[in-house]
Amino acid sequence: MGHHSCCNQQKVKRGLWSPEEDEKLIRYITTHGYGCWSEVPEKAGLQRCGKSCRLRWINYLRPDIRRGRFTPEEEKLIISLHNIVGNRWAHIASHLPGRTDNEIKNYWNSWIKKKIQKPTTLPSISPQNTELVQPRFNTAVDQLDAIINQNLSTKPAPENIFHTHCPIFMFDTSSTGDSRPGSSAKDELDATTLNSSLWNPSQHQDQVLPPLLNFSCSMDSTYLPPLVDVMGNTVPMEAQPCCVGDDGDPSRECFEKQELNEWVDSQQYSSLLIWDQMQGSLGGESLLTAPTNMDSIVTSFPSSSL
């Protein structure tokens, strides 16, 4: 009882797949493709239900599957994305090429969850610290929630920001962006990004890079951590944000840079999401008391909807 409708046929095998079954499935899919999964078992000569075949292919046999341990970069990305979308493993997986939702889910349940729950490992999310600093981040978090909710609730799947191919930028705060003694670039980033009521979606319908143009940072860009994309690729040196203001105030001109815009264009990102990741590994006291691993979302928007 309780069997899925596609599995009601007699002689449906369950449990682990044998190498022979794998071979049959691989041979069939690679020669015929998988138009309709419910037809695959019969045509491939397998005593499985279509659903099982699909799962086996997607999570294990697909040629572009990436196996092996998660890299630290992948782990950071998973944690950050989980902070945004929660247990939406498919969304998270879409940002990690070659990784499956199942793999990420397993990895999270077996490892990251415990790691995050350890105050000594990531003091930034301990309960007392959360309580201490939560108010500082309410504006940005609420703003993000509004953006996410708006996009997810009003746009069909391929249009929303989490169905994009490579949309995310972040500051690489594992890198020493700020060499000034006794100062914290991230503190300043934090203050500026959080205080900015910087993004009003209705104002940016016609612009290609509104988030970048509206990012405001009052510090000398010399001390900005490098900007990296979702894959961990550092934005080329010549395209990194910099101060171009002629009055010496770097503010929003940080990102008004032709090279950066050209580089972003060349990457064909379908949307942008910039955040200051701030993992608590660098910087001053405020970093250690940040409420989440991803402390401040700067802004995001789906360029595919423009």
Next chain:
DNA sequence: AAGGGACACAACCGCACCCAG
């Protein structure tokens, strides 16, 4: 050596959604 707990990973289950008829 044996037992059992922890862990990683594969696979299943139930549900929701989509869409053609």
Next chain:
DNA sequence: CCTGGGTGCGGTTGTGTCCCT
């Protein structure tokens, strides 16, 4: 509009392996 098949997703369970006692 309704219905049923197909698909995708997230939660959960099952199973094999490793390690410690």
